[in-house]
Amino acid sequence: EAQVTQNPRYLITVTGKKLTVTCSQNMNHEYMSWYRQDPGLGLRQIYYSMNVEVTDKGDVPEGYKVSRKEKRNFPLILESPSPNQTSLYFCASSLLAGALNEQFFGPGTRLTVL
């Protein structure tokens, strides 16, 4: 089944404790992206990647890191999480960059930073 998977789905952590949210897609998509969703703010793009070893900042990259060592994986790293990073996070992928291709979204990761 074609899908984007994220793990964990729920995470409660404390300020400053490094964490990684994994994202994997099995559709051989070139483009992958991370978003955070906050009430009243919609989805905001954190980072995106147009292909392996190519990553770019979205609108809200501060406090996050990403890597794209393989085509299928695009982990989101929070080196020192803070309470303002409490949010719902989505990973998404699409076949190509800059195209009409549909983005396929993962199920979301609910992160709470205490």
Added chain:
Amino acid sequence: AQTVTQSQPEMSVQEAETVTLSCTYDTSESDYYLFWYKQPPSRQMILVIRQEAYKQQNATENRFSVNFQKAAKSFSLKISDSQLGDAAMYFCAYRSVEGDDKIIFGKGTRLHILP
């Protein structure tokens, strides 16, 4: 920088009626893509409809259609014969073709369907 504005945080419509969700955007680019996504209570993001900016013809997908006005930078979504399953948060999104490949979402419109 591009922006996407959804001016209606919430809307309600009677079942079987028609409703229009508004979306406006700002860009200096001539070519781009526009999307409407639906997010039901399950939180899953689902593509509803998409439009290429250089195509004059408005996109249609079954009960969903758009009114794309490029000069006005407007991209509204019309849902005909509203059904209970249409209740969700709807997001308008802009995808750049020229330059970087950022994707910009609006803040969303929560649609309630009244039985």
